[in-house]
Amino acid sequence: MTVAEVDVVPAPPLAARARAVGGSAVRDILAVTARPEVINFAGGLPAPELFDVDGIADAYRAVLTEAPERALQYSTTEGEPGLRGALAGRMSVRGLPTEADDVLVTTGSQQALSLLATVLVEPGDTVLVESPCYLAALQAFGFAGARVVAVPGDGDGLDPAALEELVVRERPKLLYTVPTFQNPTGRTLPAARRAAIASVAARRGLWIVEDDPYGELRFEGERVPWIATYPGAEDRTVLLGSFSKVMAPGLRLGWLRAPGALRRACAVAKQAADLHTPTVNQLAAARYLADRDLDAHVRRVAGVYRERRDAMLAGLADALPEGSAWSRPEGGMFLWARLPSSYDTTELLARVVRQDVAYVPGAPFYAGEPDRSTLRLCFVTQTPEEIGEGLRRLGAGFGLLGD
Known part of the structure; x- marks a missing residue:
């Protein structure tokens, strides 16, 4: 038959x-x-x-020549210690005291978003976002089954008063924001609004996911501190970063800085997703930071x-x-x-x-x-x-x- x-x-x-x-x-x-x-x-x-093709190539050459058995081997889920330490140092000098153990290396900051959606969002949970919002964040939260609600705002970004009203009414799990040179608008959230958002999160019980892929690409004006540095935000803000816009996106290297329990949950989710970010890329990035002046x-x-x-x-x-x-x-x-x-x-x-x-x-x-x-x-x-x-x-x- x-x-x-x-x-x-x-x-x-x-x-x-x-x-x-x-x-x-x-x-x-x-x-x-x-x-x-x-x-x-x-x-x-x-x-x-x-x-910086020459600098990146030199970094890869160095790690593959000096420690090929390590560069081509499995690594820890949390990331290579040298890279985590270098990232922690860069955040610390920018006003956010950070230890290597506070950092989880991810395969691009897009993976960090997916991990956070996995460990924080149950189907039907509410997630607050800016209006308009980074498109791939809408995808990540949508795949997690979230109900995504936009916070009203203006040319300076989201309105903290409107945020508080929505937090009271909708009881969301988290707020996702790109406060500096936002994608898609290019706008930057003023310091006073950042402080107000931190206050709302502390008083109302809210996670803040602060995505900062563009912040180092400043042409003019003064740098505005991360939301994570403001009072009330310390124990409830996840800061995301990436080498994609400042070094090269093909490296697929990002990171998240988060409070311990949340960071450990993200590490478990990452184990299920890809075990770890490629070792050779991490070691090359760490070597680049050691040998070159990224700034x-x-x-x-x-x-x-x-x-x-x-x-x-x-x-x-x-x-x-x-x-x-x-x-x-x-x-x-x-x-x-x-x-x-x-x-x-x-x-x-x-x-x-x-x-x-x-x-x-x-x-x-x-x-x-x-x-x-x-x-x-x-x-x-x-x-x-x-x-x-x-x-x-x-x-x-x-x-x-x-x-």
Whole structure:
């Protein structure tokens, strides 16, 4: 008897969370706009020509020459002690006293988000986020089965008074925030609001997940301390960091700093996910930090990014429809624009891509009702000349200039 002659029962369906959570709009756009002639303002990719290739290669060469048996072996789940110590030192000199044992190395800070969602969120729990919010965070919490609620805010970020009202009403598990050079808006939360958020978390019982992938990429203005440093936040804030934007994203190296019980729970979840982050990458990063001046490298990168931000700001008035408004970030990688309400940037994207330029529509970044007139532009991957040409094409796509 052949398979065709018997009843075949379908395989079981995917888990409900896999059916409910969509893919990344940014990744989908990048796949469509991968042609080399496209000037792509859609991606969140650091400029590859600024990678310290020689320094990174030297670090890998050193660890593979001096300790290949260690570099190519399994490691501890928590991470290589040398790297954890170096990360702790960098946080300590920036105002947050940290020991190596406070740090868990992760495979990119995106894994840190997934681990936190796994150990903190039960299906149906409420998670508070900014509006708009980093898209991959919405995915991570969505996969955990969270009910994601946006906190109202303004051009400076989320409103602490609105946060407190939502905490009282919704009894959430955590607040997720990117307070410095936020993705997607580029805005930075002022110090007074950071202190107020710490106070709300302490008085109302709330975890704070403070994601800081862009904070070192400051072009101007004064650094604002992490929320984790403010009174009331010490025992309830998880600080996430990453080498992706300051060294190279291909290393897939991130970390979280968290109170002991939560950090240990994340380590157990990481054991189930990938055992540990690749040893050779960790050792190479630690060697790089020991042999090179990462801060000097970041200053060079930030100087170039500032020129590119300025080039984009200089051309936006001619590229966007009259009545548009946009942010002026003091650092980071992104600029946020809002067109007049009659424009739908999702519908307009196909027309714009025909001009060989791309952006990310704002709608996917919202946990609640989206503002469909918004869009995100990444200004770091192209030269000032390419940015100028890309904005010309953008204006043509919006029908402002001749095709």
